[in-house]
Amino acid sequence: MSAQQHPDAARExxxxxxxxxxxxxxxxxxxxxxxxxGMAVDGWxxxxxxxxxxxxxxxxxxxxxxxxxxxxxxxxxxxxxxTPRPEAAEFAARWDRDxxxxxxxxxxxxxxxxxxxxxxxxxxxxxxxxxxxxxxxxNTGDTETLTLLPDDPDASARAIRDRLVExxxxxxxxxxxxxxxxxxxxxxxxxxxxxxxxxxxxxxRGRPDADGRLMHVTVVAVADQIAxxxxxxxxxxxGRPLVLVRGATLPGGEGSVVADVVMDRxxxxxx
Amino acid sequence: MSAQQHPDAARExxxxxxxxxxxxxxxxxxxxxxxxxGMAVDGWxxxxxxxxxxxxxxxxxxxxxxxxxxxxxxxxxxxxxxTPRPEAAEFAARWDRDxxxxxxxxxxxxxxxxxxxxxxxxxxxxxxxxxxxxxxxxNTGDTETLTLLPDDPDASARAIRDRLVExxxxxxxxxxxxxxxxxxxxxxxxxxxxxxxxxxxxxxRGRPDADGRLMHVTVVAVADQIAxxxxxxxxxxxGRPLVLVRGATLPGGEGSVVADVVMDRxxxxxx
Numbered sequence: 001m002s003a004q005q006h007p008d009a010a011r012e013x014x015x016x017x018x019x020x021x022x023x024x025x026x027x028x029x030x031x032x033x034x035x036x037x038g039m040a041v042d043g044w045x046x047x048x049x050x051x052x053x054x055x056x057x058x059x060x061x062x063x064x065x066x067x068x069x070x071x072x073x074x075x076x077x078x079x080x081x082x083t084p085r086p087e088a089a090e091f092a093a094r095w096d097r098d099x100x101x102x103x104x105x106x107x108x109x110x111x112x113x114x115x116x117x118x119x120x121x122x123x124x125x126x127x128x129x130x131x132x133x134x135x136x137x138x139n140t141g142d143t144e145t146l147t148l149l150p151d152d153p154d155a156s157a158r159a160i161r162d163r164l165v166e167x168x169x170x171x172x173x174x175x176x177x178x179x180x181x182x183x184x185x186x187x188x189x190x191x192x193x194x195x196x197x198x199x200x201x202x203x204x205r206g207r208p209d210a211d212g213r214l215m216h217v218t219v220v221a222v223a224d225q226i227a228x229x230x231x232x233x234x235x236x237x238x239g240r241p242l243v244l245v246r247g248a249t250l251p252g253g254e255g256s257v258v259a260d261v262v263m264d265r266x267x268x269x270x271x
Numbered sequence: 272m273s274a275q276q277h278p279d280a281a282r283e284x285x286x287x288x289x290x291x292x293x294x295x296x297x298x299x300x301x302x303x304x305x306x307x308x309g310m311a312v313d314g315w316x317x318x319x320x321x322x323x324x325x326x327x328x329x330x331x332x333x334x335x336x337x338x339x340x341x342x343x344x345x346x347x348x349x350x351x352x353x354t355p356r357p358e359a360a361e362f363a364a365r366w367d368r369d370x371x372x373x374x375x376x377x378x379x380x381x382x383x384x385x386x387x388x389x390x391x392x393x394x395x396x397x398x399x400x401x402x403x404x405x406x407x408x409x410n411t412g413d414t415e416t417l418t419l420l421p422d423d424p425d426a427s428a429r430a431i432r433d434r435l436v437e438x439x440x441x442x443x444x445x446x447x448x449x450x451x452x453x454x455x456x457x458x459x460x461x462x463x464x465x466x467x468x469x470x471x472x473x474x475x476r477g478r479p480d481a482d483g484r485l486m487h488v489t490v491v492a493v494a495d496q497i498a499x500x501x502x503x504x505x506x507x508x509x510g511r512p513l514v515l516v517r518g519a520t521l522p523g524g525e526g527s528v529v530a531d532v533v534m535d536r537x538x539x540x541x542x
Contacts, residue, residue, distance in 0.1 A: 114541075116540055183534075191456070202458075220458055220459055225461065229290060234288070247503070261457050262456065
């Protein structure tokens with residue numbers, strides 16, 4: 001289309017549309033009972049002290065990785081307390097895994113979709129389909145503990161958001177993120193486990209496209225894409241689990257990943 | 272972890288780790304035979320003229336949506352030339368779709384995984400699993416044409432990259448992106464169909480995590496995450512199909528989405 005046909009495009013062109021993702025300063029090791037919302041407020045203040053342009057503004061999203069949320073919420077298992085069932089011991093022996101880890105995965109899974117090559121593909125109680133029920137052994141601070149997914153990641157996001165809004169006085173969004181594998185493609189991508197302050201899906205159905213034709217099936221997973229953008233700014237080994245993402249157009253209202261994004265089996269044509 | 276234990280984290284904290292995604296100025300309607308690589312060079316020059324800080328630097332990635340690549344490469348079908356087979360006509364009548372569109376989808380699909388509720392889930396010749404074989408009716412410029420996926424999206428990316436590197440004299444990356452649905456979760460996310468100038472996966476296996484423990488299964492789909500970040504800066508209706516993404520850590524070397532990201536069935540535990 002030409003700029004004449006679409007004055008909005010010309011205006012946008014001048015203004016520029018920008019997305020920015022900036023990691024907050026590294027956190028110390030997070031422990032059960034730690035005030036993670038308070039740490040998020042302090043971290044953002046520290047970032048804003050370095051660069052006042054990064055003080056919170058309406059529409060900013062803070063992306064918080066599952067790992068620190070789980071630790072602060074005490075969703076940690078000490079492997080020394082776990083006795084594996086025979087099925088876990090057998091699978092672990094066959095694939096050179098820790099039988100106690102496999103046991104924890106089996107306990108966390110609401111449904112086992114597949115158990116092969118040392119990996120258990122599961123559906124969690126929240127409805128997430130992921131490897132090992134989201135149980136994670138890396139970056140826990142020692143080698144004898146695992147983190148479990150938060151009980152209610154939307155509630156975790158809301159708790160952080162409430163404190164940020166209280167501290168900064170502007171409407172903000174929060175995402176609790178995790179790295180998930182997917183079918184058909186190698187590699188993990190970060191997705192949203194929980195969200196607060198906006199709706200995780202942008203439903204563009206019924207909105208005209210650039211030719212004025214109605215877009216029929218376009219529902220964009222905005223929160224998942226924001227989680228992926230945040231991962232690029234944080235990295236896996238850097239100890240920077242909080243990332244500010246600015247400039248995404250957030251679907252208004254309140255939403256929930258579990259209620260809005262997790263797909264009922266009967267609707268899932270891709271399975 | 273503390274900053275004492277991890278001097279790198281302290282250094283990163285001061286430097287700040289930032290990801291920036293900025294849409295280039297809107298393109299005019301792209302037609303078959305148009306010099307898309309040249310338009311990308313001109314568009315980036317126009318962006319740099321508005322903001323010199325956005326002149327190309329090493330490690331920048333230009334994300335180009337499939338739609339304009341397909342148009343420039345003439346991967347367009349005129350629906351008036353299509354005669355649907357009976358199966359297409361029947362499916363279209365049942366689900367209120369255009370039978371000619373369904374016919375084109377069936378021709379483009381290497382394999383039909385599912386055909387239900389008006390949607391055909393397909394595997395393409397490239398190996399991508401997506402709805403309707405990537406055949407797209409929106410934003411084509413008129414209502415009687417469809418775009419097909421590029422024949423070789425990695426080659427499309429390389430052609431654009433070669434011209435950008437020639438024009439700007441710095442090593443850059445290019446991604447050809449598209450919006451795909453996925454199982455288990457509502458909403459589409461942008462992913463990479465083709466890549467040039469870097470490897471699409473960051474293989475962190477064998478690298479120590481923040482506790483010094485080896486990370487066993489972490490392969491990050493960097494190119495897919497960059498595509499998602501770009502989508503947030505462009506939007507679906509704005510006519511801005513070119514997005515600069517700066518600040519991602521690019522895995523070095525040359526790669527291919529079809530060769531590196533598309534997963535062989537035998538390895539796919541998620542299916």
